[in-house]
Amino acid sequence: MPVSMNMVSLLLQNSSGVMSVGVAHGEKLLFDSMTDIDLAGSRNVELYVKAALLNSDKTVADLGCIFVDIGPGGLGATRTTVAFANALGFAKKIPVIGINAFELIGYHVGHLEQKPVVCIRPAARPNHYLGLYEGQNLTDFSYANTEDVKVFIRRHQDTAAFAGKFSFRTDESELEEPWPLPIANVASMASFLHVALKKYQLGNWTMRVFPVTETSIGNVR
Numbered sequence: 001m002p003v004s005m006n007m008v009s010l011l012l013q014n015s016s017g018v019m020s021v022g023v024a025h026g027e028k029l030l031f032d033s034m035t036d037i038d039l040a041g042s043r044n045v046e047l048y049v050k051a052a053l054l055n056s057d058k059t060v061a062d063l064g065c066i067f068v069d070i071g072p073g074g075l076g077a078t079r080t081t082v083a084f085a086n087a088l089g090f091a092k093k094i095p096v097i098g099i100n101a102f103e104l105i106g107y108h109v110g111h112l113e114q115k116p117v118v119c120i121r122p123a124a125r126p127n128h129y130l131g132l133y134e135g136q137n138l139t140d141f142s143y144a145n146t147e148d149v150k151v152f153i154r155r156h157q158d159t160a161a162f163a164g165k166f167s168f169r170t171d172e173s174e175l176e177e178p179w180p181l182p183i184a185n186v187a188s189m190a191s192f193l194h195v196a197l198k199k200y201q202l203g204n205w206t207m208r209v210f211p212v213t214e215t216s217i218g219n220v221r
Helices: 045-056 075-092 101-113 146-156 189-202
Strands: 008-013 020-025 028-032 063-069 096-099 117-122 127-134 137-145 161-164
Touching (some): 008 045, 008 189, 020 189, 063 075, 063 189, 075 096, 096 101, 096 189, 101 117, 101 127, 101 161, 117 146
Parallel strands (some): 117 161
Antiparallel strands (some): 020 028, 117 127, 127 137
């Protein structure tokens, strides 16, 4: 379904632990909290949303859709943001569309580097979330142990860029094998909007979304 040029959307990203909020009108980004120094460091979702709407000259009543980052990543921050999105969507009777964080950072880094992107974020030790973003699709999305992640990195390190956050040291004094450096752990709001509008066009709308957890995905084979 084509995006309505009159649709006002709210974009919420927080799985990295860095809160960012955007407001868009159709394909035009009206507000990006990453450029607002007054919001830097705050973890108050409501404060971000109020500032986003105020600076966009919009109100909650104008919203036609909410897009929210559902992780994987920091589960506390993700749950808080997803709960806020679900509550607002329910109250306003508008769609809430969840987007995997690896689609966001995968698209962002892939657009910059013009390569497939290996996305990694830490989970409960010694495990990690892992995925490959290629051809604007997220594949091999898994919950994997450290050794499997290392094998996956070695398999792709010569052909892919990297996104997310990872370290395999268990002791600060331990020497670690050199690994590729992630280029970004947060998507720009422009990248978020691009991915969000593609999701909207698929028409898989819902009134409630859920965060990604270890029990919701499989293991690397």
